Amino acid sequence: MIIASQKSVREIADNLTKHKRISVAGCGTCVAVCFAGGERESEILASALRMFFKLKSRKVEIRQQTVKRQCEWEFIEELKENIDWADIVVSTACGIGVQAVQKKYLPKRVLPGLNTSFMGMPTSPGVWKERCLGCGDCVLDETGGICPIARCAKNLLNGPCGGSQNGKCEISKDIDCAWQEIYDRLKVLGLLDSMNEIALPKNWSTSRDGGPRRIVREDVNT
Amino acid sequence: MKSESRLEKLLNAGHFAVTAELGPPKSSDSNIIKQKANILKGYVDAVNITDCQTAIVRMSSIAAASILVHLGLEPIAQMTCRDRNRIAIQSDLLGASALGVNNLLCLTGDHQKFGNHPESKNVFDLDSIQLLKTVKDMRDDKKFQCGEEITVEPRFFIGAAANPFADPFEYRAFRMGKKIKAGADFIQTQIVFNLDKFVKWMETVRELGLDKKAFILAGVAPIKSAWMAKYMKNKVAGMDVPDEIIARMEKAANPKEEGINICVDIINQLKEIKGISGVHIMAVEWEEAVPEIVEKSRLKE
Ligand code: SF4
Ligand code: SF4
Numbered sequence: 459m460i461i462a463s464q465k466s467v468r469e470i471a472d473n474l475t476k477h478k479r480i481s482v483a484g485c486g487t488c489v490a491v492c493f494a495g496g497e498r499e500s501e502i503l504a505s506a507l508r509m510f511f512k513l514k515s516r517k518v519e520i521r522q523q524t525v526k527r528q529c530e531w532e533f534i535e536e537l538k539e540n541i542d543w544a545d546i547v548v549s550t551a552c553g554i555g556v557q558a559v560q561k562k563y564l565p566k567r568v569l570p571g572l573n574t575s576f577m578g579m580p581t582s583p584g585v586w587k588e589r590c591l592g593c594g595d596c597v598l599d600e601t602g603g604i605c606p607i608a609r610c611a612k613n614l615l616n617g618p619c620g621g622s623q624n625g626k627c628e629i630s631k632d633i634d635c636a637w638q639e640i641y642d643r644l645k646v647l648g649l650l651d652s653m654n655e656i657a658l659p660k661n662w663s664t665s666r667d668g669g670p671r672r673i674v675r676e677d678v679n680t
Numbered sequence: 681m682k683s684e685s686r687l688e689k690l691l692n693a694g695h696f697a698v699t700a701e702l703g704p705p706k707s708s709d710s711n712i713i714k715q716k717a718n719i720l721k722g723y724v725d726a727v728n729i730t731d732c733q734t735a736i737v738r739m740s741s742i743a744a745a746s747i748l749v750h751l752g753l754e755p756i757a758q759m760t761c762r763d764r765n766r767i768a769i770q771s772d773l774l775g776a777s778a779l780g781v782n783n784l785l786c787l788t789g790d791h792q793k794f795g796n797h798p799e800s801k802n803v804f805d806l807d808s809i810q811l812l813k814t815v816k817d818m819r820d821d822k823k824f825q826c827g828e829e830i831t832v833e834p835r836f837f838i839g840a841a842a843n844p845f846a847d848p849f850e851y852r853a854f855r856m857g858k859k860i861k862a863g864a865d866f867i868q869t870q871i872v873f874n875l876d877k878f879v880k881w882m883e884t885v886r887e888l889g890l891d892k893k894a895f896i897l898a899g900v901a902p903i904k905s906a907w908m909a910k911y912m913k914n915k916v917a918g919m920d921v922p923d924e925i926i927a928r929m930e931k932a933a934n935p936k937e938e939g940i941n942i943c944v945d946i947i948n949q950l951k952e953i954k955g956i957s958g959v960h961i962m963a964v965e966w967e968e969a970v971p972e973i974v975e976k977s978r979l980k981e
Contacts, residue, residue, distance in 0.1 A: 611791050612762075612802070616809035616858065618851075619788050620843030620870060621917035628917035629793045641848050654854060656862055659766065659810045659825060 459488040459579065460552045461586045462495060462572040467506045470548055473569050478517065480507065481544035482571070483537055483559060484524030485551035492586055495550030495572050497524040503550060503571060528555025534562050541566060576608070594664030594671065600652060602643035607660075609636035615657035682819065682865060685782040685837035686754045687726040691866065691895045696951065697958030698979045699756065699868065699897060700724040700970050702748075704739035713744050717751050719967045723974045726754040726783060728868070728960070732763065735795025742772055746779040756839060757781045760789025765805035766814065766825050773815065777834030785839040785868065786811040809862045812840055816863025840864035842896075844881035845874060845920035853884035866895040868960040871912075874920040875949055882953055891955030898950045901962040902969045903939040906930040940972055947977040 474480060482504040490496025504522040511518040523540050525533045528551035541547055541563045549556045550571040560568035576588040591608040597615070598605060607613045611629045617637030621628025627635045644650050662668070681688060691697055700720050705712040720727055727748060731741040745755035757776050759769065776784070788808040792800050806814065814825045815838050822833045840859040844852050856867060872878045878898070885891055903909045906929040913921035925942060932938030947959055959979070963969045974980055 611793075612788055612804045612807070614788065614804070614807040616807050616855075618846065618848075618855075619808075620841060620846045621790070622846050622848075623917055624847060629791045635847075638847060641851060653851060654858060656809055656813065656858060659806050659814070662805065 459491055459577070460554075460574060461492045461576050461578045461588075462489050462552050462574045464494055464499065464503070464550070464572055465570070467503070467510055470503070470569065470571055471507060471510050474507070474518075474546060474548075477545040478519065479544045479546075480518060480520045481537075481540045481547045482507070482520060482522045483528065483541070483547055483549045483551070483568075484522065485528040485549070485555050486524050486526045487529075489550060489552055489555075489572060490524075492580070495552075500524055500550045500571070503548070507548075528552075528559055531558070531562065534559055537563075578608075592665070593660070593662070594668075595661055597657075597660075600657065601640045602647050602649065604636060604640045604643055606636055606640065609634075609639070615660060683782050683835040683837040687756070687783055688837040688865065690725055691957055695725075695958075696979065697725045697895070697897060698723070698974060699726045699728060699958065699960045700967070701728045701730060701960070701962045701964060702744070702967065703730050703733060703964060704741065704744040706736065706738050708739065710747055713739075713747050714751065716967045717748055717753050720970055721751070721753060723971045723980060724961070725958075726756050728756045728758055728785060731758040731760045731787070731789070732795075733758075734790050735762065735792040735797070737796060742776045742779065742781060745776065745781045749780040754783065755781055756783035756785050758785045758787055759811065760787045761804050761806050761808060761811055762789030762792060762802050765803050769806065769811065770814065770818065770824055773818065773834045773836070774830075777836065782835070782837055783839060784815060784836040785841065786815060786864070787841055808840065809858055812838060812859055812862040812864055837865050838863050839866045839868060841870070842867050843870035843918050844872075844878055845870055846918045849877075849881070850884075853881055853888055853890065856885065857888055857890050860890055860894045864894050866897060866957075868897045869899045870918060871899045871901045871962055872946055872950065873925050874922050875946065877920060878950075879953065882955055886955050891957075895957035896955060897958040897960045898953075898956050899960045899962055900943050900946050900950070900973075901964070902936075902943040902966065902973060903929060904966065905935045905939075906932075936969075940969055940976065943969075943973050944976045947973070947979070951977075 482500050484497050484500030485495050501522050504520045508520050521540050525536050527533045547568040548571045549559050553574040556570045577590045578586050578588040581587045588608045593607045611627050622635040625638045627633040702716050729741045729745045732738050741757050745757040748755040786808050817823050819835050822830045842856040909921050909926045909929045912919045
């Protein structure tokens with residue numbers, strides 16, 4: 459899923475200098491699961507903003523509403539009443555949701571309430587880790603199911619580099635070396651020989667380097 | 681001969697080679713390069729020119745290498761994958777060759793996190809092994825990475841780095857084998873302080889026959905102080921400094937002299953190891969130490 463974290467209340471409030479009616483829009487999918495922008499978190503943000511403006515003695519009305527997903531038009535529709543009412547909207551969806559809501563409700567302004575960070579998963583309570591960069595040409599079959607693109611600091615295809623020590627990456631003692639993990643995994647899978655194969659230069663045109671991507675499916679697009 | 685490299689000629693003739701390192705300045709001052717080059721001249725067979733080492737902006741390695749060519753020294757230009765994509769890399773290689781640079785060391789490059797522009801984007805379009813193959817294909821097949829033909833190809837004596845002290849240890853010799861398969865003609869290793877581990881690594885290297893397929897130059901370096909020894913042990917990724925060396929440095933009345941003595945001791949032991957074709961002296965920002973090390977270890981006789 460998509461992992462995000464909240465912007466500070468101050469950063470958000472800095473953009474709300476002259477507004478009297480603010481609508482905070484939560485999203486009930488990925489960002490709810492990672493405790494960044496779901497029902498609960500967007501309610502907390504709304505209260506924090508109320509408090510912030512109260513301390514500044516500013517009269518501001520704030521409404522809050524969460525929809526199932528902000529990345530599909532049919533769910534965004536449900537936000538209409540509260541957004542029409544507001545002078546400005548703060549969305550606590552990922553960057554995709556913010557863009558969709560902004561497009562739908564022009565000329566009203568929609569601001570991001572989160573920093574959208576990566577595609578990943580929780581690995582222990584309170585810890586989320588990146589797992590995929592969406593490179594568009596998956597090599598997990600060659601690397602024992604551990605992604606070198608997202609998890610190696612240099613996205614090497616022929617790792618580990620000379621900075622790998624004690625299972626950790628050269629950039630930090632808190633970051634596991636993805637290639638040590640790949641080595642260990644291939645050993646378990648009985649595929650260690652493949653570490654001697656030269657992985658050729660990757661075709662990055664399927665990743666963001668090829669420009670904004672789209673997928674068109676005739677079978678769905680009837 | 682695969683190139684016009686003098687280093688290649690020397691190694692092929694069975695000469696025990698000595699290379700050193702020269703870090704270009706953090707400025708446009710060519711005099712610094714000339715001063716450093718003058719210290720090394722006559723003592724070493726070739727000089728590595730680092731490519732924005734530790735991700736700190738310095739004068740371009742190819743430009744500095746070209747200055748060395750004019751001074752009559754044999755440069756080994758270093759090329760990392762951190763700052764350039766395959767278009768820029770190949771373009772720079774054509775230029776380096778045209779400027780008379782005949783040796784190239786292919787590296788992945790240090791991550792920019794600890795450099796002086798930690799907010800930069802990195803590239804890593806290729807990794808060191810893919811870079812080696814690209815340089816070899818340009819030379820031997822006269823082809824760009826995309827497959828297009830090159831009319832006048834860059835002919836480099838191709839080098840790679842190997843770190844016997846990184847993990848997983850049992851894979852390290854194999855990874856060097858992969859680099860040789862990809863195109864490396866010579867190898868320069870990480871600085872050797874832990875000789876026992878290095879000897880063990882060399883055993884696997886010989887079992888795999890890799891010392892017959894490429895020239896292996898063992899990395900060495902003089903340490904300036906006990907503090908520096910500890911810093912390298914604890915803070916520099918991929919370094920292995922045994923406690924005995926730290927103890928020797930702590931006890932020394934004249935640490936600089938002791939650092940040089942340790943380096944000479946290590947070189948003398950390296951000379952005895954089968955499969956070692958030379959040494960690479962990395963006296964970073966201490967080029968003055970190189971002539972003394974070369975003389976004391978009788979590398980030029
Ligand atoms: S190889 Fe590409 S698609 Fe596969 S997990 Fe990694 S980034 Fe995602
Ligand atoms: S230490 Fe491991 S994870 Fe870090 S850059 Fe090197 S190979 Fe990649």
